[in-house]
Amino acid sequence: MTVLLQTACSVDDALTLKVPKEGFEVVQHIPVNAEGRSQNTLYLNPRRIKSDEFNSSELNTLIDSMYTVMLRKAGVGIAANQIGKSLQIFIIEAKADNPRYKVLGSVEKQVFINPKIINVSKARKNFWHGCLSAHGEKRGNVASFEWIEYECQNQKGEIQRGKLEGFAAVIFQHEFRHLMKGTYLDHANHLLPKEELGIKIKTGELPFFELANDTLPILIDGYQLGIALDEY
Numbered sequence: 001m002t003v004l005l006q007t008a009c010s011v012d013d014a015l016t017l018k019v020p021k022e023g024f025e026v027v028q029h030i031p032v033n034a035e036g037r038s039q040n041t042l043y044l045n046p047r048r049i050k051s052d053e054f055n056s057s058e059l060n061t062l063i064d065s066m067y068t069v070m071l072r073k074a075g076v077g078i079a080a081n082q083i084g085k086s087l088q089i090f091i092i093e094a095k096a097d098n099p100r101y102k103v104l105g106s107v108e109k110q111v112f113i114n115p116k117i118i119n120v121s122k123a124r125k126n127f128w129h130g131c132l133s134a135h136g137e138k139r140g141n142v143a144s145f146e147w148i149e150y151e152c153q154n155q156k157g158e159i160q161r162g163k164l165e166g167f168a169a170v171i172f173q174h175e176f177r178h179l180m181k182g183t184y185l186d187h188a189n190h191l192l193p194k195e196e197l198g199i200k201i202k203t204g205e206l207p208f209f210e211l212a213n214d215t216l217p218i219l220i221d222g223y224q225l226g227i228a229l230d231e232y
């Protein structure tokens with residue numbers, strides 16, 4: 001009986017803004033067909049933030065906590081379902097001295113709530129993705145759009161529209177993929193250990209952030225422009 005009650009509680013917690021006393025841990029990916037995938041928030045449909053939840057201390061505290069986890073893990077982005085919350089929120093930020101992705105320069109901190117992509121470039125670029133939810137896994141080569149235009153809400157609930165390109169567009173699409181459910185590991189066909197990849201990029205043997213051809217899997221494959229994430 002106790003076990004059943006605890007299970008019911010944890011499912012509900014994923015849909016609330018509540019920050020657990022012990023803080024958040026990063027949820028790790030589970031391969032297709034492996035046990036536990038259907039209960040893991042990385043593979044559950046995140047809900048929208050409702051109008052009465054904006055501009056609240058609960059929402060701001062949750063977002064601050066997400067950001068703290070991202071900084072502690074030296075990530076350049078984090079989605080709510082990576083910390084066990086089935087909510088449509090993600091953050092991106094890359095500092096110029098980030099040890100994980102130094103090469104591409106800085107991206108300013110931005111919080112996206114209930115995001116949609118409303119337009120994308122024709123051109124796509126390759127990127128070798130890693131992820132806080134893919135600890136110890138290989139990096140994976142997938143394509144993302146060179147630029148995207150988005151619509152979302154900020155913490156006050158105001159509608160925001162903008163365009164991102166370069167590294168910011170890559171991180172945005174990486175986090176957006178999380179909220180569409182899943183990680184790059186569900187899509188990449190070409191995976192390499194980080195060290196080996198580093199050498200091959202340095203010697204020019206492999207492309208790094210170059211125009212991608214049509215055969216490279218698209219990270220946000222299946223997304224229809226302008227559609228809310230509730231549909232995925």
Ligand SMILES: [Zn+2]
Pocket residue numbers: 130131132133174175178183
């Ligand atoms: Zn990730």
